Amino acid sequence: MKAFKSLDGLVCPLDRANVDTDAIIPKQFLKSIKRSGFGPYLFDEWRYADVGEPDMDCSKRPLKKDFVLNQLRYKGAQILLARDNFGCGSSREHAAWAIEDYGFRVVIAPSFADIFFNNCYKNGVLPIVASGEIVDQLFRECAAQKGYRLRVDLETQTVRNPAGEWFQFDITPHRKHCLLEGLDEIGLTLKHADEIRAFEERHKAAQPWLFA
Amino acid sequence: MSGKTLYDKLWESHLVREEEDGTCLLYIDRHLMHEVTSPQAFEGLRLAARRAWRPDSVVATPDHNTPTDHWDDPDGGLRDPISRQQVETLDANIREFGALVYFPFKHQNQGILHVVGPETGATLPGMTVVCGDSHTSTHGAFGALAFGIGTSEVEHVLATQTLVGKRSRRMLIRVNGKVGPGVTAKDIALAIIGRIGTAGGTGYAVEFGGEAIRALSMEGRMTLCNMTIEGGARAGLVAPDEKTFAYLKGRRFAPQGANWDKAVAWWKTLKSDADARFDKVVDIDAAGIEPQVTWGTSPEQVLPVGSRVPDPAREADPVKRNSIERALAYMGLAAGTRIEDIRIDKVFIGSCTNARIEDLRAAARFVKGRRKADSVKLALVVPGSGQVKRQAEAEGLDRIFLDAGFEWREPGCSMCLAMNADRLEPGERCASTSNRNFEGRQGAGGRTHLVSPEMAAAAAIAGHFVDIRKQGKPGA
Numbered sequence: 001m002k003a004f005k006s007l008d009g010l011v012c013p014l015d016r017a018n019v020d021t022d023a024i025i026p027k028q029f030l031k032s033i034k035r036s037g038f039g040p041y042l043f044d045e046w047r048y049a050d051v052g053e054p055d056m057d058c059s060k061r062p063l064k065k066d067f068v069l070n071q072l073r074y075k076g077a078q079i080l081l082a083r084d085n086f087g088c089g090s091s092r093e094h095a096a097w098a099i100e101d102y103g104f105r106v107v108i109a110p111s112f113a114d115i116f117f118n119n120c121y122k123n124g125v126l127p128i129v130a131s132g133e134i135v136d137q138l139f140r141e142c143a144a145q146k147g148y149r150l151r152v153d154l155e156t157q158t159v160r161n162p163a164g165e166w167f168q169f170d171i172t173p174h175r176k177h178c179l180l181e182g183l184d185e186i187g188l189t190l191k192h193a194d195e196i197r198a199f200e201e202r203h204k205a206a207q208p209w210l211f212a
Numbered sequence: 213m214s215g216k217t218l219y220d221k222l223w224e225s226h227l228v229r230e231e232e233d234g235t236c237l238l239y240i241d242r243h244l245m246h247e248v249t250s251p252q253a254f255e256g257l258r259l260a261a262r263r264a265w266r267p268d269s270v271v272a273t274p275d276h277n278t279p280t281d282h283w284d285d286p287d288g289g290l291r292d293p294i295s296r297q298q299v300e301t302l303d304a305n306i307r308e309f310g311a312l313v314y315f316p317f318k319h320q321n322q323g324i325l326h327v328v329g330p331e332t333g334a335t336l337p338g339m340t341v342v343c344g345d346s347h348t349s350t351h352g353a354f355g356a357l358a359f360g361i362g363t364s365e366v367e368h369v370l371a372t373q374t375l376v377g378k379r380s381r382r383m384l385i386r387v388n389g390k391v392g393p394g395v396t397a398k399d400i401a402l403a404i405i406g407r408i409g410t411a412g413g414t415g416y417a418v419e420f421g422g423e424a425i426r427a428l429s430m431e432g433r434m435t436l437c438n439m440t441i442e443g444g445a446r447a448g449l450v451a452p453d454e455k456t457f458a459y460l461k462g463r464r465f466a467p468q469g470a471n472w473d474k475a476v477a478w479w480k481t482l483k484s485d486a487d488a489r490f491d492k493v494v495d496i497d498a499a500g501i502e503p504q505v506t507w508g509t510s511p512e513q514v515l516p517v518g519s520r521v522p523d524p525a526r527e528a529d530p531v532k533r534n535s536i537e538r539a540l541a542y543m544g545l546a547a548g549t550r551i552e553d554i555r556i557d558k559v560f561i562g563s564c565t566n567a568r569i570e571d572l573r574a575a576a577r578f579v580k581g582r583r584k585a586d587s588v589k590l591a592l593v594v595p596g597s598g599q600v601k602r603q604a605e606a607e608g609l610d611r612i613f614l615d616a617g618f619e620w621r622e623p624g625c626s627m628c629l630a631m632n633a634d635r636l637e638p639g640e641r642c643a644s645t646s647n648r649n650f651e652g653r654q655g656a657g658g659r660t661h662l663v664s665p666e667m668a669a670a671a672a673i674a675g676h677f678v679d680i681r682k683q684g685k686p687g688a
């Protein structure tokens with residue numbers, strides 16, 4: 001997994017609540033057996049005027065000009081600013097893969113759906129929960145200033161705006177450690193293989209039918 | 213000291229270790245796999261030269277991509293080359309890594325994983341059940357801790373038989389009293405989501421209790437737990453009882469002989485203690501629940517069938533007003549339209565929410581002796597599994613549907629998410645028994661209204677939504 005330490009990035013605002021994973025990456029793209037290449041299809045139905053199919057050359061497709069991702073001022077954005085319940089719906093990790101592949105490394109929202117939230121961490125994307133008031137303020141500032149950037153620092157768990165105001169966000173020590181170091185979680189867990197095996201033996205003795 | 217909730221008991225009985233910050237390593241008993249969210253996980257194992265920890269925990273079947281017709285053609289109907297590649301990749305991965313049981317495409321027991329797991333007895337009370345699919349919450353109907361995971365976690369479970377996570381908060385949703393006639397588990401689920409919102413359960417594991425829940429059949433409990441994720445909670449739970457045991461007895465992977473008695477004794481302890489504390493309790497009056505229809509593009513945009521579509525001008529909160537406007541525009545509905553005046557183009561009876569035998573019986577009971585409205589272009593019935601299909605055919609349900617002008621298909625996810633050829637065309641409106649009405653869910657530009665199987669059947673006959681309670685006796 002890619003490590004994440006800090007980022008000074010352009011912000012792209014997506015002003016809708018309940019953005020679901022079908023909107024983030026529509027189902028036809030889930031037929032891929034790869035983990036990469038989803039970025040061009042991120043928000044496909046909102047971004048393009050035609051119906052997207054896998055393996056299309058997106059550089060030639062007609063764009064919906066109004067959609068934020070298509071506006072020049074947000075080109076190259078690495079921070080996505082979103083509303084409540086971002087990433088609701090299915091468990092498809094393709095949603096996190098698409099966000100990461102597009103170039104976003106941080107998503108800031110008042111709340112996230114649980115599975116999507118988890119999936120972000122596994123892919124070096126930092127989801128940040130901020131209060132509704134703060135998110136409102138960020139949306140206002142972002143609309144008012146072209147080239148609006150935020151500075152995100154994982155070590156100190158802070159987000160700083162251009163005026164130097166900052167807020168702090170929560171993250172569990174375990175996730176922070178994995179993200180800072182870019183650790184392979186499976187490798188970490190396998191360090192406890194003996195404990196897993198011992199648990200398995202006890203479990204099997206108590207409920208043998210689970211091991212039929 | 214207060215007692216333990218069912219969730220606590222399930223969590224603790226699978227706890228391998230716990231870090232100081234509350235991060236836990238949780239043992240996983242059952243791992244369900246389908247073709248869409250697993251290929252990258254197997255690829256990851258291969259790249260790291262890792263083996264599957266316990267292949268006999270795996271139950272697998274392709275369901276999302278598989279076609280529901282033309283099975284007798286030489287290509288088996290699986291014409292889309294990339295869908296075919298995904299299904300064949302699952303075949304190859306199971307061959308290489310192993311499984312307790314695999315139902316390949318067109319196997320007589322193939323079907324939607326969340327239908328296949330319970331009907332084979334592969335889902336048991338007291339288990340931890342995971343799958344790279346958010347509707348894994350379905351299996352909580354058996355008193356199993358069951359939740360959806362992402363593909364990285366699928367790989368983690370394959371490699372270590374565990375997951376890393378923290379405890380959820382606990383919510384109890386009590387549905388008190390009895391529901392009225394014509395009100396199903398689907399209506400209870402939709403009414404709950406309408407009440408708590410699609411983010412209401414975020415961060416929680418939900419236990420369902422109360423008289424109306426105990427009165428539900430296992431099928432009904434599965435419908436309810438299935439849609440817990442639409443209320444934001446990854447896991448929904450119903451404590452097992454005699455109905456659970458009766459459902460499981462004799463099924464292929466259920467315990468036998470002395471183990472059965474031992475298992476039942478343990479399962480009987482799987483309930484929240486009388487003095488257990490929940491972080492949140494929601495009480496709902498069952499008698500107040502009416503047949504539900506969603507009007508928007510989120511499952512929380514739902515109303516009783518007798519209502520009118522909302523008017524955004526009356527909403528004070530700007531973010532909410534904006535989502536109502538957007539939803540109405542997408543759905544092609546004017547504010548204030550009576551739900552019963554909404555005409556539909558297609559009907560879909562299927563999905564892991566409502567494609568079990570009981571759902572098909574309920575729909576067939578209403579359809580019997582009637583005909584689909586001419587204005588309805590397609591009324592599709594897709595059984596949840598091969599087993600459900602055989603049972604339905606043995607009872608003659610297929611004939612009832614066919615005689616009424618419905619189509620009777622092979623099992624799979626089908627038009628629930630339209631990854632195969634079954635889909636809505638842009639602008640088409642559908643009465644659907646599935647679980648998600650998101651934009652484009654059933655096909656780009658398609659408009660979905662979520663309803664119970666009875667309500668979908670009645671809409672197919674009338675050509676628009678109707679209040680099932682006002683219809684003549686089913687089958688009359």
Ligand code: SF4
Nearest residue numbers: 347563564625628629
């Ligand atoms: S039926 Fe629909 S919700 Fe259920 S597993 Fe299939 S695609 Fe997902």
